[in-house]
Amino acid sequence: xxxxxxxxxxxxxxxxxxxxxxxxxxxxxxxxxxxxxxxxxxxxxxxxxxxxxxxxxxxxxxxxxxxxxxxxxxxxxxxxxxxxxxxxxxxxxxxxxxxxxxxxxxxxxxxxxxxxxxxxxxxxxxxxxxxxxxxxxxxxxxxxxxxxxxxxxxxxxxxxxxxxxxxxxxxxxxxxxxxxxxxxxxxxxxxxxxxxxxxxxxxxxxxxxxxxxxxxxxxxxxxxxxxxxxxxxxxxxxxxxxxxxxxxxxxxxxxxxxxxxxxxxxxxxxxxxxxxxxxxxxxxxxxxxxxxxxxxxxxxxxxxxxxxxxxxxxxxxxxxxxxxxxxxxxxxxxxxxxxxxxxxxxxxxxxxxxxxxxxxxxxxxxxxxxxxxxxxxxxxxxxxxxxxxxxxxxxxxxxxxxxxxxxxxxxxxxxxxxxxxxxxxxxxx
Amino acid sequence: xxxxxxxxxxxxxxxxxxxxxxxxxxxxxxxxxxxxxxxxxxxxxxxxxxxxxxxxxxxxxxxxxxxxxxxxxxxxxxxxxxxxxxxxxxxxxxxxxxxxxxxxxxxxxxxxxxxxxxxxxxxxxxxxxxxxxxxxxxxxxxxxxx
Numbered sequence: 001x002x003x004x005x006x007x008x009x010x011x012x013x014x015x016x017x018x019x020x021x022x023x024x025x026x027x028x029x030x031x032x033x034x035x036x037x038x039x040x041x042x043x044x045x046x047x048x049x050x051x052x053x054x055x056x057x058x059x060x061x062x063x064x065x066x067x068x069x070x071x072x073x074x075x076x077x078x079x080x081x082x083x084x085x086x087x088x089x090x091x092x093x094x095x096x097x098x099x100x101x102x103x104x105x106x107x108x109x110x111x112x113x114x115x116x117x118x119x120x121x122x123x124x125x126x127x128x129x130x131x132x133x134x135x136x137x138x139x140x141x142x143x144x145x146x147x148x149x150x151x152x153x154x155x156x157x158x159x160x161x162x163x164x165x166x167x168x169x170x171x172x173x174x175x176x177x178x179x180x181x182x183x184x185x186x187x188x189x190x191x192x193x194x195x196x197x198x199x200x201x202x203x204x205x206x207x208x209x210x211x212x213x214x215x216x217x218x219x220x221x222x223x224x225x226x227x228x229x230x231x232x233x234x235x236x237x238x239x240x241x242x243x244x245x246x247x248x249x250x251x252x253x254x255x256x257x258x259x260x261x262x263x264x265x266x267x268x269x270x271x272x273x274x275x276x277x278x279x280x281x282x283x284x285x286x287x288x289x290x291x292x293x294x295x296x297x298x299x300x301x302x303x304x305x306x307x308x309x310x311x312x313x314x315x316x317x318x319x320x321x322x323x324x325x326x327x328x329x330x331x332x333x334x335x336x337x338x339x340x341x342x343x344x345x346x347x348x349x350x351x352x353x354x355x356x357x358x359x360x361x362x363x364x365x366x367x368x369x370x371x372x373x374x375x376x377x378x379x380x381x382x383x384x385x386x387x388x389x390x391x392x393x394x395x396x397x398x399x400x401x402x403x404x405x406x407x408x409x410x411x412x413x414x415x416x417x418x419x420x421x422x423x424x425x426x427x428x429x
Numbered sequence: 430x431x432x433x434x435x436x437x438x439x440x441x442x443x444x445x446x447x448x449x450x451x452x453x454x455x456x457x458x459x460x461x462x463x464x465x466x467x468x469x470x471x472x473x474x475x476x477x478x479x480x481x482x483x484x485x486x487x488x489x490x491x492x493x494x495x496x497x498x499x500x501x502x503x504x505x506x507x508x509x510x511x512x513x514x515x516x517x518x519x520x521x522x523x524x525x526x527x528x529x530x531x532x533x534x535x536x537x538x539x540x541x542x543x544x545x546x547x548x549x550x551x552x553x554x555x556x557x558x559x560x561x562x563x564x565x566x567x568x569x570x571x572x573x574x575x
Contacts, residue, residue, distance in 0.1 A: 366468050366493035366557065370436060382468045396469035396491060425437045426494075 005318035007326050008405070016315065017406050019044040030376025033411045038194055038222060038355050038402030039380050040244045043308075047247050050307035054300045062299055063273055063290070077299050080306035081289070084254060087309040088220070088239065089230035094262065096255040096289040097302055101221045102144040104240035104255035105188070107292060108217060109148035110268040112186070116156045120266030127265060131157040134183040136214070138163040138171055139392055140193045140200075143385045145219040145240075149188055158185070165392055169196040169345050173204055180208040186215050191223035191239075195386050195400065196345040197328065197355035199223065202234050210235075215261070221245055225404070226324050226353050228317040231256050243301065247308035252301035255292070262288035269294040312405075320405045324354035327403040327412055331356045334416040341419070344398060354403030357384070360422055361429045365397035371421045372399075377414060436551065437494065440544035445494040450504030454487040459575070461567035463560050470496045470557065474564035478572055483510050486565065493557050495548060500561035502542045512569065519566045526555045 008016070017023050020042045025032040034042060054076060060069035062077045078092070085095040098104040114120065115127035129135070135149045139162050153160035161184075163176040171189075180187060187209040192199050202218065209216045217238040223229055224239075225246035231239050238261070243252035257265070267274060267285055271294040276284045285291045312320065329348075335358050336347035344357040360368055369381035380400045383390045390396060401415050457475030464471045470492030477485035486504045490497065507515050518538065525532045530550040534543045548558045 364468075364470075364493035366470075366495070366554070367437070370551075370554065374436075387469070390469070425442065 005316065005322045008315075008319060008323045012315075013323075013406070013408060016044075017408075019046065019311075020406050021045060021048075023406060027376040027378070028374050033375075033377040033414050035401040035403065035407070035411060035415055036378045036380050037225075037404035037407070038245070038384075038400060040250070041225060041247050041404055042406065043247055043249065044311055046311050047249070047304050047307045051249060051300045051304035054303045059300075061296060073299060076303050077297065080302040083306040084241075084302075084309050085256075087229075087313065088224060088241070088256060089232045090256050091259060093287075093289055094256055094259050096257065096262070096292040097297055098240075098253045098255055098292075099251060099298070100244075100253040101219065101240040101242040102148075102253075104253050105145055105148045105217065105219070107255055107268045108238050108257070108265075109152040111265045111292075113152050113155050114266045114268070120264065123264040124266050129156050129158045129185050132183060133158040133185045134161050134181075135159070135186045135188070136161050136163065136179055136184050137188045138176075138190070139165045140169065140171060140196060140389050141188070141190060141386065142194055142219065142221070143387070144221075145188050145190060145217075146388070149186070159183075163189070165196075165389065167393075169193070169389060169393055170198060171200055171205075173201065176205060176208055180205075180212050180214065182212055184209065184212040184214040186217065187212075188217040188219070190219040190221070191229075192226070192353055192355075193386075193389070194222050194355070195357045195384050195389055195398065197222075197332075197352050197357065197402075198345055198349055199227065199351040199353065202236070206235050222353070222355070225312075227321045237261055243305045243308065247311055248305040249301050252298045252305050254305075257288070259288075262292070265292075267291050267294070271295050273297075315405060321353075323405060324403055324407075325352070327407055327409065328352040328354040328356065330409055331401060331403070331412045331415070334412065338416070338419065340423070342395075344393060354407065355400065356402075357398040357400040359395055359398055360419055361426065363422055363426045363429055365399045367426070368399045368419075368422050371425060372415065372418050375414070375418045375421060377418050379415065435547040436554070438544045438547070440541055441494060441498040444498035444501035444541065444544075447501060448497060449501040450486050450488055450508075451501070452487060453489050454485065457487065457568075459568040459571035461564040461571070463564040463567070465492070465496070465556055465560055467556075468493065470560060472496065472500055472561045472564050474500070474561055474568055476565065476568040476572060478512070481511050481513075483507050483512065483515055488561060488564070490561070492560065495545070495554055495557040496560045499542075499545060499558040502540070502545065503561050503565060506538075506540055506542055507565065512572065515565070515569055519562050519569070522562050523559060525549060526558055 060073040062074040082092040085092045115124035216236045218236040221242040239256040241254040244250040274294045365381035458478040460475045462473045472490035474488040
């Protein structure tokens with residue numbers, strides 16, 4: 001990233017690492033080298049403590065009940081929403097809690113589907129799609145930002161189209177300009193690909209979508225944890241976040257939606273806590289964000305999510321981005337200099353975050369991951385929920401190393417040096 | 430060489446390289462395609478039957494060393510068995526693989542498959558070892574249903 005902030009000093013990095021209990025684990029007789037933060041991040045004590053403190057002292061249902069604890073829990077829950085919303089530059093009524101980012105994408109896709117069936121009345125007409133309309137995603141997408149759109153197209157009769165990637169996995173912007181046109185109603189793409197590891201040109205894609213009058217949904221799962229994120233500056237309509245990839249527990253994610261869009265969007269999940277008046281004939285719904293939060297919510301997880309963004313804010317996202325850019329550059333450069341390694345994506349891009357996928361010789365990624373695990377090095381192997389991208393790259397699986405604010409340069413080196421074990425066992429295949 | 434965990438024994442690496450029975454041959458009594466959606470590994474396996482006996486097992490596929498070696502070993506172990514013995518052998522192999530290291534592989538019954546013993550201690554890799562055996566089981570079911 002072209003950040004001007006200073007990377008973390010060794011002393012700062014050591015202090016950060018001391019907040020993450022799991023970094024002290026011994027795996028297969030070796031100190032853990034955790035390079036799988038792109039799948040899920042480790043959790044700092046501050047986040048674990050916040051969740052536990054809430055569970056031990058504030059447990060109560062929110063938005064109902066008149067007792068003191070119910071009021072306090074509601075306050076904590078709404079305070080958490082405000083903190084996470086501010087973290088991404090949103091207003092607090094523009095942030096909807098979800099189970100995860102997958103649910104957040106599905107929420108938007110299903111709500112648009114419901115609008116297309118006439119739900120939401122005249123206000124929701126702007127969302128209606130059908131035959132002749134087009135939904136556009138990219139060949140780079142995680143299945144979570146792909147299948148919900150394929151399914152929405154299938155349900156509504158709209159056409160699903162996609163922006164191709166170049167041979168190196170980066171987006172083909174020329175093709176994007178061909179695909180996005182007057183029929184386009186929705187453009188969904190990731191801010192940072194979970195396989196290629198580069199920040200995508202959001203401004204260019206948003207400009208194409210705006211010219212076409214299409215809505216934009218940004219998958220920020222691999223950017224929000226690692227880069228300063230301002231949804232207003234990026235001018236996207238929707239964005240989805242995954243809590244567990246950014247120091248929070250599993251089970252909590254969020255949807256950002258521009259206020260006037262959430263206002264007019266019909267609900268996806270329905271039931272308790274999202275209504276005003278219910279009769280045997282039908283129901284009226286609360287305004288957003290409650291309209292999209294049916295049922296008992298993930299309260300302690302929301303509180304912990306807020307503690308996570310507080311932790312990130314205290315370190316500073318600019319500095320985290322600078323730290324990870326340095327790690328990503330080191331990772332990519334060192335992998336690229338190995339003659340038997342194929343690095344996915346360019347080796348010297350200024351847009352790389354601290355993530356790189358690769359193959360070594362003809363050795364299967366599973367075997368690579370296993371032999372690294374024997375050295376205590378945790379990486380992800382497989383297709384990383386991006387089968388079409390892997391098919392495009394001509395591989396069935398890759399190994400992927402991904403860093404975070406607690407990752408050290410020595411751990412990056414341990415990974416690259418650890419590949420010697422693969423060469424020893426498979427004899428340079 | 431043997432690695433720390435004993436997973437990649439020389440015998441496994443040999444079978445991964447040599448792939449006994451590899452290449453689909455004409456005339457199978459039944460065929461099964463199995464895929465591991467987690468890693469994309471796949472095996473297509475044909476069961477060739479003469480009378481009540483497994484005359485040949487032919488297969489093709491792509492995947493990790495464990496899955497490919499296991500298919501090669503399967504070929505060596507099951508050719509010549511009766512169909513009932515094949516069913517029993519598949520069942521026993523599955524039990525062993527799922528035993529978390531508690532149930533050793535019987536070398537008399539399984540030959541080179543003993544080299545796969547270490548796999549049962551790695552739950553994430555058990556399905557790699559079982560992929561071709563599942564294909565054989567499905568093919569056997571088809572033969573019996575026909």
